[in-house]
Amino acid sequence: MKPFPSRPTAIPARLWRKAAAALAITLLTQAALAQAVVVTNAWARATVQGQMASGAFMSLTSAGGARLKSVSSPVAGVAQVHEMRMEGDVMKMQALDKGLELPAGKTVELKPGGYHVMLMDLKLPLKKDSSIPLTLVFVDAKGVESKTEIKVPVRTMPPMGGMNAMHPAN
Numbered sequence: 012m013k014p015f016p017s018r019p020t021a022i023p024a025r026l027w028r029k030a031a032a033a034l035a036i037t038l039l040t041q042a043a044l045a046q047a048v049v050v051t052n053a054w055a056r057a058t059v060q061g062q063m064a065s066g067a068f069m070s071l072t073s074a075g076g077a078r079l080k081s082v083s084s085p086v087a088g089v090a091q092v093h094e095m096r097m098e099g100d101v102m103k104m105q106a107l108d109k110g111l112e113l114p115a116g117k118t119v120e121l122k123p124g125g126y127h128v129m130l131m132d133l134k135l136p137l138k139k140d141s142s143i144p145l146t147l148v149f150v151d152a153k154g155v156e157s158k159t160e161i162k163v164p165v166r167t168m169p170p171m172g173g174m175n176a177m178h179p180a181n
């Protein structure tokens with residue numbers, strides 16, 4: 012049996028530089044990904060004739076922590092981030108003036124009965140199987156603002172599982 016070499020194999024400096032450059036690119040990519048908020052399972056509830064408001068729902072995951080500051084959509088005159096909570100026996104809904112906190116690495120669910128995107132003053136009915144554009148404005152842990160535009164499918168029921176996974180463009 013050959014003895015284990017006591018010296019590591021010499022690696023030419025040229026290769027080390029290549030490896031270092033590759034590592035730097037990897038780290039940069041990871042930093043960019045850490046800042047982005049991943050949006051999955053987005054959907055908006057279809058409306059019936061004459062209905063002027065609806066809700067949009069999704070799961071938001073921020074690796075580094077962020078805040079959903081505001082939302083907007085060309086189909087709604089007013090779009091807000093809302094929360095629903097019980098006050099005594101009464102379910103109340105209100106706008107989150109400071110936005111919705113997204114703790115690092117935790118998935119925050121926007122769903123019926125909880126946090127949601129409220130779409131008001133609808134300019135057109137939300138038709139089942141269509142989709143609407145939605146702009147999400149996030150502020151990351153360093154206070155840097157970024158916009159994510161997503162296409163939100165209009166449904167009558169929440170989606171099952173993660174078939175509508177979407178990633179921010181930036």
Ligand SMILES: [Cu+2]
Nearest residue numbers: 093104127129
């Ligand atoms: Cu609401």
